[in-house]
Amino acid sequence: MDLAFTKEEIAFRDEMRHFFRNEFPEAIRRKASEGRHLSREEMVTAQRFLNARGLAVPHWPQAWGGRDWSSIQTYFYQDEMQQANVPSPLPFNVSMVGPVIATFGNERQKHEFLPQIANLDIWFCQGFSEPGSGSDLASLRTSAKRDGDHYLVNGQKTWTTLAQYADWIFCLVRTDPAAKPQEGISFLLIDMKSPGITVRPIQTIDGGHEVNEVFFDDVKVPLENLVGQENKGWDYAKFLLGNERTGIARVGTSKERIRRIKELAALERSGDQRVIDNPRFREKLAAVEVELKALELTQLRVVANERRAQHGKPDPASSILKIKGSEIQQATTELLMDVVGPYAMPYQPQFEEGWNEPPIGPDYAAPAAPTYFNWRKISIYGGSNEIQRNIIAKAILGL
Amino acid sequence: MDFDLSEEQSLLKDSVEKLVAQHYDFEQRKKYLQTPQGWSPDLWARYAEMGLLGLPFAEAEGGFGGGAVETMIVMEAFGRGLVLEPYFATVVLAGGLLRHAASSAQRAELLPAIASGTLRMAFAHSERQARYDLADVTTSARESAGSWRITGEKSLVLAGEHADRLIVSARVAGAARAQDGIGLFLVDAGAAGVSRRGYALQDATRAAEISFSDVPATPLGAPGKAFPVIARVVDEALAALAAEAVGVMAAMHEVTLDYLRTRKQFGRAIGQFQVLQHRAVDMLVAIEQARSMAFFATMMANEADATERRRALAAAKIQIGRSGHKVGQEAIQLHGGIGMTMEYKVGHYFKRMTMIELLFGDADHHLAELAAMGGLIAG
Ligand SMILES: Cc1cc2nc3c(=O)[nH]c(=O)nc-3n(C[C@H](O)[C@H](O)[C@H](O)COP(=O)(O)OP(=O)(O)OC[C@H]3O[C@@H](n4cnc5c(N)ncnc54)[C@H](O)[C@@H]3O)c2cc1C
Ligand SMILES: Cc1cc2nc3c(=O)[nH]c(=O)nc-3n(C[C@H](O)[C@H](O)[C@H](O)COP(=O)(O)OP(=O)(O)OC[C@H]3O[C@@H](n4cnc5c(N)ncnc54)[C@H](O)[C@@H]3O)c2cc1C
Numbered sequence: 001m002d003l004a005f006t007k008e009e010i011a012f013r014d015e016m017r018h019f020f021r022n023e024f025p026e027a028i029r030r031k032a033s034e035g036r037h038l039s040r041e042e043m044v045t046a047q048r049f050l051n052a053r054g055l056a057v058p059h060w061p062q063a064w065g066g067r068d069w070s071s072i073q074t075y076f077y078q079d080e081m082q083q084a085n086v087p088s089p090l091p092f093n094v095s096m097v098g099p100v101i102a103t104f105g106n107e108r109q110k111h112e113f114l115p116q117i118a119n120l121d122i123w124f125c126q127g128f129s130e131p132g133s134g135s136d137l138a139s140l141r142t143s144a145k146r147d148g149d150h151y152l153v154n155g156q157k158t159w160t161t162l163a164q165y166a167d168w169i170f171c172l173v174r175t176d177p178a179a180k181p182q183e184g185i186s187f188l189l190i191d192m193k194s195p196g197i198t199v200r201p202i203q204t205i206d207g208g209h210e211v212n213e214v215f216f217d218d219v220k221v222p223l224e225n226l227v228g229q230e231n232k233g234w235d236y237a238k239f240l241l242g243n244e245r246t247g248i249a250r251v252g253t254s255k256e257r258i259r260r261i262k263e264l265a266a267l268e269r270s271g272d273q274r275v276i277d278n279p280r281f282r283e284k285l286a287a288v289e290v291e292l293k294a295l296e297l298t299q300l301r302v303v304a305n306e307r308r309a310q311h312g313k314p315d316p317a318s319s320i321l322k323i324k325g326s327e328i329q330q331a332t333t334e335l336l337m338d339v340v341g342p343y344a345m346p347y348q349p350q351f352e353e354g355w356n357e358p359p360i361g362p363d364y365a366a367p368a369a370p371t372y373f374n375w376r377k378i379s380i381y382g383g384s385n386e387i388q389r390n391i392i393a394k395a396i397l398g399l
Numbered sequence: 400m401d402f403d404l405s406e407e408q409s410l411l412k413d414s415v416e417k418l419v420a421q422h423y424d425f426e427q428r429k430k431y432l433q434t435p436q437g438w439s440p441d442l443w444a445r446y447a448e449m450g451l452l453g454l455p456f457a458e459a460e461g462g463f464g465g466g467a468v469e470t471m472i473v474m475e476a477f478g479r480g481l482v483l484e485p486y487f488a489t490v491v492l493a494g495g496l497l498r499h500a501a502s503s504a505q506r507a508e509l510l511p512a513i514a515s516g517t518l519r520m521a522f523a524h525s526e527r528q529a530r531y532d533l534a535d536v537t538t539s540a541r542e543s544a545g546s547w548r549i550t551g552e553k554s555l556v557l558a559g560e561h562a563d564r565l566i567v568s569a570r571v572a573g574a575a576r577a578q579d580g581i582g583l584f585l586v587d588a589g590a591a592g593v594s595r596r597g598y599a600l601q602d603a604t605r606a607a608e609i610s611f612s613d614v615p616a617t618p619l620g621a622p623g624k625a626f627p628v629i630a631r632v633v634d635e636a637l638a639a640l641a642a643e644a645v646g647v648m649a650a651m652h653e654v655t656l657d658y659l660r661t662r663k664q665f666g667r668a669i670g671q672f673q674v675l676q677h678r679a680v681d682m683l684v685a686i687e688q689a690r691s692m693a694f695f696a697t698m699m700a701n702e703a704d705a706t707e708r709r710r711a712l713a714a715a716k717i718q719i720g721r722s723g724h725k726v727g728q729e730a731i732q733l734h735g736g737i738g739m740t741m742e743y744k745v746g747h748y749f750k751r752m753t754m755i756e757l758l759f760g761d762a763d764h765h766l767a768e769l770a771a772m773g774g775l776i777a778g
Contacts, residue, residue, distance in 0.1 A: 129736070132663075133664075134664065135664050135735070136664040139664075139665075159736045202740055202742070203740065203741040204740060204741065205739055205749065207741070211739075269528065270531070270532070271532050271576060272576075281763070284763075337757075341531065341761065342525065342531070342758075343555075344601070344757060345600045345601060345754055345758075346598055346599075346600060346601075347598070347600055347601045347603075357596075360555075360598060360608060361527065361554070370601075373746075373750065374739075376731045376739065380731075380735055380736060380739065385732075386672075386675070
């Protein structure tokens with residue numbers, strides 16, 4: 001056992017830190033740190049900037065831009081990126097559909113899609129969930145029937161994040177209604193411009209628009225857009241969900257948020273005292289920092305273990321990271337609410353676009369409540385925390 | 400001790416709940432929100448007809464002689480419906496200040512007008528730097544030749560945008576944050592020198608930033624001695640908010656239970672998963688604790704001993720804040736994705752609850768006050 005990082009690992013971390021903090025476009029980082037949403041254009045710019053430097057898809061196979069890093073190196077890459085408020089490359093592209101195509105797609109699909117996915121020339125969204133199929137994803141009903149040289153797709157997806165920006169959607173569809181639920185599902189790539197697709201926005205409780213319903217009405221999808229084998233889509237979906245083992249905890253994001261909370265708590269006053277000097281607030285903050293440090297070490301244990309893990313098999317320990325990571329991220333949004341106090345109350349969506357009139361209260365207060373509301377999603381999506389607990393109970397505890 | 404309502408109180412409860420049930424379903428509420436003021440003038444008139452707007456005022460002064468229990472009944476029902484009309488600002492806050500501070504001539508002029516629905520008022524008190532400190536008032540009032548004028552900035556004035564008259568707290572003497580030296584003043588909201596900027600809060604109710612530049616004002620009670628009245632009315636307001644919060648929580652819980660019974664995953668209603676049953680049970684426990692403290696708050700709102708009253712209301716706000724926080728977060732979580740959407744009602748309850756948590760001090764603020772006072776149980 002050697003609990004310290006090697007010299008090489010530290011040098012790598014410092015190199016990442018330097019790059020993200022000094023070379024990455026400052027304006028985008030600042031916007032992200034202020035809790036404002038990035039535009040599609042800014043996200044594309046960010047990802048292309050990283051891709052041009054070999055930093056968009058380092059975890060992919062080398063032939064497609066991967067770097068063959070150790071799991072510790074990948075960890076530092078993510079952690080430093082998150083701590084620097086650099087937006088992560090679009091997860092639907094680089095962590096989900098990209099690895100699926102790289103692993104299960106045919107050569108034509110790899111050549112056609114992977115470079116464009118890495119460079120965000122094509123924006124993918126994720127079409128898994130349906131109104132009747134959330135936690136019970138395998139019950140999905142959107143159907144794809146063979147009809148000559150294409151499938152006819154009918155049905156509805158929902159909660160589709162940023163479908164309004166997407167060029168393509170990767171979908172789980174039912175190709176064999178007679179088989180057991182998990183065995184009749186296929187993985188299809190669908191062009192969002194196909195006739196018969198309708199996207200309807202869903203407004204979330206923070207007032208934002210990040211999710212959508214996507215309707216499919218006799219949408220023709222060429223057979224060649226099937227990834228892997230027909231009716232094997234569930235295996236690819238499990239591979240996809242298990243792929244993100246470590247980034248899920250977002251330890252770097254929480255560290256950076258705590259830093260920002262401290263900065264703002266030093267500006268905000270209550271009487272003659274700064275909020276940061278309020279003993280109760282300090283204790284709450286310190287308690288979250290302890291949880292976060294523990295999570296960081298837990299994450300490093302999972303990372304170190306990855307060398308031995310079977311590739312593509314979800315590590316049930318990642319469910320621990322998801323539960324604790326989401327709880328800590330949510331706790332940071334509550335701490336920011338504590339900092340701004342009553343000024344969390346005014347609803348000021350103008351902060352996204354820039355102020356025409358002076359803000360009500362301090363400008364940094366405006367995103368506090370929307371973020372608190374919005375981040376309730378983190379314990380719901382990507383397998384709710386209840387489902388994560390079911391996984392742990394079964395896979396780790398054997399209950 | 401008797402927690403049962405009297406016959407009259409039961410009638411009041413039935414009629415308010417019926418009104419809310421008839422006029423405040425989710426779709427109707429959306430329509431009220433689309434009007435410029437963000438609430439329904441028709442319903443305001445109905446409240447007046449039913450006597451709700453004069454409920455806490457003495458019968459001799461155009462009211463109905465109701466007490467804290469009657470206010471609790473109304474506020475709980477309003478919480479269930481997420482009622483938007485400025486009842487809290489006009490009747491509870493401004494009405495409370497008038498009851499405790501105004502001269503009989505002022506009461507005779509203003510209370511019947513509030514009760515009949517023709518006069519709406521707001522309490523312009525908090526300021527940018529004040530956070531939750533009720534004594535942190537820097538807006539100043541100056542007297543010259545027998546008339547008073549006010550200058551300063553007020554912030555987060557609930558329902559301040561369209562109020563006809565304002566009650567403004569202002570410093571006539573003393574250092575910033577001193578309890579002594581604060582006065583209350585009546586100001587015509589349309590007077591020269593008053594400028595208002597209205598905006599929505601997170602829960603779609605409205606507030607305003609209001610600035611006063613040398614605005615004529617009439618004292619309400621003895622200038623400089625208003626702090627005890629403000630503290631008292633804020634404690635009464637906390638009791639009213641506690642009742643509203645109980646209504647909000649109970650409604651959120653019902654919506655959640657309905658969802659647990661009807662939403663199917665894995666071939667069965669999700670309410671059959673024991674882990675979710677327990678979560679729903681814990682929500683109930685939290686709500687019952689909150690309900691008990693809302694009763695305690697109601698019981699203590701008129702306590703003559705200001706210290707005892709403050710302890711009790713601090714305790715109530717702590718419990719309300721904690722229960723509401725938990726119940727709101729759980730209501731969203733147990734709904735899954737649908738709980739995150741504007742189109743579905745549970746998120747609106749969650750947001751209203753979050754605003755109630757912040758109004759007049761969050762749980763941490765009251766916890767610090769209560770702890771500094773030595774807690775509830777005499778050592
Ligand atoms: C903001 C947001 C973005 C999203 N983005 C996407 C996206 O881009 N693409 C996509 O495909 N999906 C997306 N989702 C969908 C997300 O993955 C689902 O919301 C999630 O899987 C939960 O499903 P559900 O919402 O149908 O809730 P349900 O599955 O109906 O769950 C309701 C409640 O029941 C609980 N529950 C369900 N089953 C069990 C059980 N067996 N034991 C105990 N408790 C249980 C849940 O934990 C939850 O508390 C997004 C969701 C949100 C909120
Ligand atoms: C100090 C002590 C004093 C006691 N005094 C008395 C007494 O005076 N009279 C008397 O009759 N009994 C008494 N008991 C016994 C007590 O009632 C039982 O311990 C209790 O009913 C649990 O049963 P068990 O120990 O067989 O555990 P089990 O029933 O085997 O339970 C083990 C665990 O599983 C959980 N569990 C069991 N069933 C479920 C379920 N359906 N859903 C969710 N979780 C479940 C339990 O909560 C527990 O955590 C006492 C026990 C203790 C420890």
